[in-house]
Amino acid sequence: MYGFEAISHHNGWAISVVGILIVFTGLVTLSLLIRVFPKIIARIEDNGKPNAQSSSPQKTIPQSKKQEPSIDSSIKEAVRQYQYLISWMGEPFSLPRLIELAEKRGLVRPHATVSQMIHASVIQPDGKGYFLWHAK
Amino acid sequence: MTVEELQQLDVFKDLSYSEAAQIHAISKAARVNEGESLFEMGNPAHTFFVILSGDYMIFFKDGTAFTLHQRGEITGWSTVVRPYQYTGTAVALTEGKVLAFDGSELLRLVQGDAALGDKIMAKVYANVGERIAFAQSRTIENESFKTNDISMEE
Numbered sequence: 001m002y003g004f005e006a007i008s009h010h011n012g013w014a015i016s017v018v019g020i021l022i023v024f025t026g027l028v029t030l031s032l033l034i035r036v037f038p039k040i041i042a043r044i045e046d047n048g049k050p051n052a053q054s055s056s057p058q059k060t061i062p063q064s065k066k067q068e069p070s071i072d073s074s075i076k077e078a079v080r081q082y083q084y085l086i087s088w089m090g091e092p093f094s095l096p097r098l099i100e101l102a103e104k105r106g107l108v109r110p111h112a113t114v115s116q117m118i119h120a121s122v123i124q125p126d127g128k129g130y131f132l133w134h135a136k
Numbered sequence: 137m138t139v140e141e142l143q144q145l146d147v148f149k150d151l152s153y154s155e156a157a158q159i160h161a162i163s164k165a166a167r168v169n170e171g172e173s174l175f176e177m178g179n180p181a182h183t184f185f186v187i188l189s190g191d192y193m194i195f196f197k198d199g200t201a202f203t204l205h206q207r208g209e210i211t212g213w214s215t216v217v218r219p220y221q222y223t224g225t226a227v228a229l230t231e232g233k234v235l236a237f238d239g240s241e242l243l244r245l246v247q248g249d250a251a252l253g254d255k256i257m258a259k260v261y262a263n264v265g266e267r268i269a270f271a272q273s274r275t276i277e278n279e280s281f282k283t284n285d286i287s288m289e290e
Contacts, residue, residue, distance in 0.1 A: 094199030096227075111171045115191040115229035118203055129200025 078113045079122055081105075083133065092130035095123070137165055137188075137235065145186055145235075146208040147259045155252045162241040166234055174212065174226035174234065181214035181222050182239045190232015194224045203229065210263050215239035216246060216256075 001009060085101050086093055095114065102110035117123045126132050139160045142148050148156055165188065168174065174185055177197060187209045194211060195201035201224075204211060214222050220239070246253035 094195075095193060095201040095203070096195040097199050099193075109170065111193075111227065111229045114193075115203075118191070118229075119205075125202065129196070129198075129202065131201075 075113060075116050075120070078107070079117065081107055082113070082117065082123075086133045092126045092128070092132050095131050098131075137163070142235075147186060147210050147256070147263060150255045150259070151252065155249070155255070158245055158249075158252065159237075159256075162237055162245065164236045166236050168228040168232050168234055170228055170231050172228045174228065175222045177222050177225045179222050181212060181220045184210070184212045184215040184237040184239055184242055185226070186210050186235040186237075188233040188235055190234075191229040192226055192232070193229050194226045196224045210260065213260055213263075216243060216260060 007013060082098070082102065085098060085105070089098065089101070099110045099114055102113070107113070114123065122134060123131050124134070137160070139153060139156050142160050142163065143151060143153070143156045148159060151159065168190060174192070175181070175183065187204055188207055192204045192211065193201050194204065211226050212222065214220060215237070216239070246256055
């Protein structure tokens, strides 16, 4: 027994279909995971409080709506970098110390970036000479 | 900058044309680059600045700071207030333009013309009232630290 006859005899067609389905299901799952991966990372990085946000999704939406229009797209990446520095420094933080750290880390134009973030209210004074990340 | 433009700045708003002309004569417009220092803490206060454009940060030894963004805001007021020594450091956050006044010439004008002096000093104190209190609180804290250090050394 050879050829198509042998394939049919040993359930080759069914096995092929199952194989194709398994591969496609895997690829679709993988692509979906890759698609949501940046969102998951962004949520984890956002204030380092993924649990608080996931538990109150309704609060997350207005907060992001508040920030989005004020943050220039050109400083979005800088915002992420500075957020990391500030989370390391703790709040309230010293503005000159933040600029000093940014310079040491080799971030581009720290003075102008900090100024942009103040204008966008990403960084706000606490009234005592120190600064806070976002309005709290 | 013309005398008329100078009169539009809040700190000089109440000056007559002739008074503003005297102030204008000792003013120098200067460009400031991003990251450039206008003055440094502890140095003798030689220059008084009025902001024309740009953003600036004034910071102190303990890491506290405030920022200036508005045209007409003033900094370097230690030039006309004893002990004539800068209490903080001013850095430009963006490039901008300032109007610089030589401290001794400004003092000469302020002390030589009582009416002019009153008008300028009233504006200076009105503008920097909060900052003076802020700076004084910093000085008191620093002095208490020094006192503690001295008593510990003793």
